[in-house]
Amino acid sequence: MTDDAYDSRFRTAYLDDWKAVFRLALAWTNDWGEAEQIAQEAFARLWQRRATVDWTKPVLAWLLVVARRLCTDRFRRLRSHPVLVTSRVAPMVGRGEVEWLEVREAFSKLTPSERSGLVLVTVLGFSPAEAAGLLGTGDGAVRAAISRGRAKLRREVA
Amino acid sequence: MSNPNGENLVDRWRSSTEVDPPPLPNRPISTRSGSLGPAISLGALGLVAAVVLGGGVILSMAGTPTSAPTITAPPVTLELLGPGQLVHDNGLDTAWYGLDVRFCNRSSGYFTYLPTNAALVFADGRRTGATNGHGRGPRTPGTPSWLSDIEGWMDKATLSPGECVSGWLAFYTVSSSEPVRLEWHGLTLDVAAAFGTAVSTPASAPSRQA
Numbered sequence: 001m002t003d004d005a006y007d008s009r010f011r012t013a014y015l016d017d018w019k020a021v022f023r024l025a026l027a028w029t030n031d032w033g034e035a036e037q038i039a040q041e042a043f044a045r046l047w048q049r050r051a052t053v054d055w056t057k058p059v060l061a062w063l064l065v066v067a068r069r070l071c072t073d074r075f076r077r078l079r080s081h082p083v084l085v086t087s088r089v090a091p092m093v094g095r096g097e098v099e100w101l102e103v104r105e106a107f108s109k110l111t112p113s114e115r116s117g118l119v120l121v122t123v124l125g126f127s128p129a130e131a132a133g134l135l136g137t138g139d140g141a142v143r144a145a146i147s148r149g150r151a152k153l154r155r156e157v158a
Numbered sequence: 159m160s161n162p163n164g165e166n167l168v169d170r171w172r173s174s175t176e177v178d179p180p181p182l183p184n185r186p187i188s189t190r191s192g193s194l195g196p197a198i199s200l201g202a203l204g205l206v207a208a209v210v211l212g213g214g215v216i217l218s219m220a221g222t223p224t225s226a227p228t229i230t231a232p233p234v235t236l237e238l239l240g241p242g243q244l245v246h247d248n249g250l251d252t253a254w255y256g257l258d259v260r261f262c263n264r265s266s267g268y269f270t271y272l273p274t275n276a277a278l279v280f281a282d283g284r285r286t287g288a289t290n291g292h293g294r295g296p297r298t299p300g301t302p303s304w305l306s307d308i309e310g311w312m313d314k315a316t317l318s319p320g321e322c323v324s325g326w327l328a329f330y331t332v333s334s335s336e337p338v339r340l341e342w343h344g345l346t347l348d349v350a351a352a353f354g355t356a357v358s359t360p361a362s363a364p365s366r367q368a
Contacts, residue, residue: 103170
C-alpha cells in the first residue's frame with residue numbers, strides 16, 4: 001500500500017473514530033486534557049503501525065484497546081513518577097469541556113472501570129460482551145461495573 | 159438533576175462530549191512573524207556541544223541564516239528543521255514560539271528524550287521551558303504531526319539506537335526580546351552517565367541504557 005493510501009485510510013479513521021477514542025479515554029481518566037492527549041497518542045500509534053494494521057477491518061476496536069492501555073500505563077506512570085508541569089498558562093477550555101465539568105464531579109465517584117463500561121455500552125453502543133473484550137475483562141464484570149456505576153449516579157442525583 | 163435514574167447525567171456527559179477532533183495536520187494555527195532568528199552554521203560548535211552536554215546542549219540561533227542548523231554531539235544530534243515561528247493564540251491572548259526539531263539517537267544504546275529538557279533563552283537572559291510534554295496548554299505547535307516525517311513521538315520517548323523523534327517544541331513568550339538560543343538541560347542521570355563516557359572519550363561506544 002502506498003503512503004497516499006495509508007494517509008487516506010488514516011484520515012478516514014481519524015474523522016470517524018476520534019470521538020469514540022476520546023470518549024473512552026475521558027471515561028477512564030475523567031480528565032479532559034489527558035483524554036485529548038491519549039486520543040492523539042492512540043492515533044499516533046496507528047500511524048506508526050500503519051504497515052502492520054489490518055485495514056480490511058474497522059480499526060476502532062484496535063484504537064480503543066490502545067487507548068485503554070495508554071490510560072492504564074499513564075496511571076501507573078503517574079503513580080510512580082509524579083509529573084513536573086512546566087507551563088503555568090491556564091488551559092484552553094471549550095464549550096463542551098465547560099458542560100462536561102458540570103457532571104465531572106458526579107462521575108468522579110465512579111471507578112475508571114465503571115465509567116468506561118458505562119460509556120462503552122450506553123454512549124458508544126457496544127454490547128457488554130464487546131465492551132469486556134475492549135477492556136480486557138469479563139462480560140459479567142462489565143455488567144456489574146455498569147450496575148454499580150448507575151447506582152452511584154442515582155445517589156448523586158438523589 | 160431530577161431524573162432518579164441518573165441517566166440525565168449520562169445524557170449530559172454524552173452531549174458535552176459531542177466534540178470534533180482537532181484538525182489535521184497539526185500545524186500552527188496562525189503566524190504573524192516568521193523567523194525565530196537567523197541561524198549560524200554550528201559545525202564549529204560540535205566540540206563545544208560535546209563538552210557541555212552534561213549540563214546542556216546549546217543551539218545558537220544568532221547570526222546569518224544559512225541552512226537548518228544541526229548540533230551534533232556523540233551520541234545524539236539535535237536539528238532545527240526550519241525557522242521558528244511566533245504563534246499568537248487569540249483565545250488565550252498569548253503567544254509562543256514554535257520550533258520544529260529533530261532529535262536523533264546516534265549511539266548504540268537507548269536514550270530517553272524529554273521535551274521538557276529544552277529551554278529557550280531570550281536576548282535579555284530570560285528563559286522559558288518547553289510547554290509540551292505533560293501540560294494541558296494548546297497543542298499546536300507543541301506536539302508533532304504524524305503527517306510530517308515523524309519518526310517517533312515528541313512526548314517523552316525512549317529512542318532505540320539510530321531512532322529519531324521530530325516535531326514541534328513550544329515555548330511561551332516571557333520576554334519582549336528575541337530568542338537567542340535553545341538549551342537542552344537536565345539529561346536524566348542514567349543517560350548522563352552514557353554521555354559522560356562519550357564526552358570524555360568520544361570514540362568509545364556509550365553504555366547501553368535500560
